[in-house]
Amino acid sequence: MTHFGIGVKDKKYEQIKNHLSRWLDKDEVIIALFNANHLYPLVTGMVLTNRRMITIYDNGTNIKAVSEICADDILDFTTEKEMGKFTKLMVIKKNGEKLLPCTMSQEDILVVSSLIAKMSGTPQPIAEKIYIAKTTEKAEHNRIATEQKQQQAKQAAQARRERKQALVDAKQLASDRAKSGQCPKCGSNNLQAVHSSTKKGFSNTGAAGGCCLLGPVGLLCGLCNSGQTQEQSYRMCLNCGNKF
Numbered sequence: 001m002t003h004f005g006i007g008v009k010d011k012k013y014e015q016i017k018n019h020l021s022r023w024l025d026k027d028e029v030i031i032a033l034f035n036a037n038h039l040y041p042l043v044t045g046m047v048l049t050n051r052r053m054i055t056i057y058d059n060g061t062n063i064k065a066v067s068e069i070c071a072d073d074i075l076d077f078t079t080e081k082e083m084g085k086f087t088k089l090m091v092i093k094k095n096g097e098k099l100l101p102c103t104m105s106q107e108d109i110l111v112v113s114s115l116i117a118k119m120s121g122t123p124q125p126i127a128e129k130i131y132i133a134k135t136t137e138k139a140e141h142n143r144i145a146t147e148q149k150q151q152q153a154k155q156a157a158q159a160r161r162e163r164k165q166a167l168v169d170a171k172q173l174a175s176d177r178a179k180s181g182q183c184p185k186c187g188s189n190n191l192q193a194v195h196s197s198t199k200k201g202f203s204n205t206g207a208a209g210g211c212c213l214l215g216p217v218g219l220l221c222g223l224c225n226s227g228q229t230q231e232q233s234y235r236m237c238l239n240c241g242n243k244f
């Protein structure tokens, strides 16, 4: 049976329980939850388990354990001067260091006193558990990132191989088609032989004169000047229009 301090709602308890339970020891249970006023450092509540006292900060969505004291470390528990309707609560640790101060109602403080007497044990510190979890999570994150990178590299290499193979296949197919008298592009047999001739060059006597003056360059011009006919014969695919 969990004790609820003044003003603690079921919903708040469920929220805090859900958040804290993963950080508690296996057989550790929450025995009480109290509201607390901000005093140090942003403490909004106090949780008692059967083996530790935890001050928490929560702003509705964000809950975190601010500090904690193992039951075995609580040697002295004192209340200090009145602050309006709230009383300052102080917990004094074994070494005399004052820890976990927060303001609570007088009624709540009396309950805390009686519950502390029933608590005992030295649980594993929450901060330590969080550190271990974070380290493990980081290592896991890195492992997954490395794995993803390797997978991506593998896929890229496979894609390159496939593209290369596709090119080889396409070349082979075109060559096979050409050999069997088909259009290399679409494989059609519906081909036509085309023969064309284009007249090139120009007739300019000045250029012919240049032949003698300019030597080899002029000679080239002279060749052009003589006028050449470019003969072209190819086949055309009547199916896809490919010329080859």
Ligand SMILES: [Zn+2]
Pocket (backbone or CB within 6 Å): 183, 184, 185, 186, 187, 188, 237, 238, 239, 240, 241, 242
């Ligand atoms: Zn074709």
